[in-house]
Amino acid sequence: MTEAWDAAVEAQIRGAVQRGEFDDLPGMGKPIPGRGAPYDESWWIKSFLEREALPSDLLLPTPLQLRRRVEQVPDEVRDLPTEQSVRDFVGQLNAQIVAWMRNPEGPRVVVRLVNTDEVVHRWRAERTRREIRPPATEPATAVAPPRRPRRGWWPRWLRRG
Template structure:
């Protein structure tokens, strides 16, 4: 029975080839992507993330995703316009953390709610700080600094003593 089925499938493929249904397919004549590379069991996940332009953080367990978001809070709130928007952001993040703490899954990673007052205090301090302007040093001074290496502290101490 299997041989009859294989013969039928083969006949249909040959008919389609003769009609030209396999001509001009996308990728025809091009090398197979990844051929010659070592086998990777997660190749389809990686290709999906790349094709859909998704961050690889989506593969992390919830606890690690939350931990990473907590670490990135200062960068994420930096450009928020008002104190209330900073508090709202922290409240949403804390709601996600509390939801995970109530029903944890995945690896046990220490994740605690973020203190909104600390975040707001840092946000205010960063906004109050004047912009740091970098100036280009004059070429003559750069050459002098490059030529004279600085002595280590123990050599300076030794030179003073004796």
């Protein structure tokens, strides 16, 4: 049974080659990517992340993802417009941390809750520092006065004695 099946498949492939159905395939004549590289067990995950332009953080276990998000909180809240939006952002992150603490999965990593008041205090300080800083203006193009030649520049026989 399998010999008949193999023969039928081979006949279809030969017919497709004779008709030229494999002539204009993408990548024809190009080397196979990763052909000379050593074998990597997670090659398909890496190629998927590259192809879909996804961040590699998705491969991290949940506690490490949460710790990375905690580290990025100052950058994330910097451009938020109101104090309430900062508090909401930190509240959502803390809710995710609490949910993980209730049912921990992955490696045992300490993930602490984010102090909302401290983040709001830093956000206010950053905001006032940005408001106090004078706006950047284009410097006026001042014309420099012509330079006088240095003292000893003239040849000795032209100098006044």
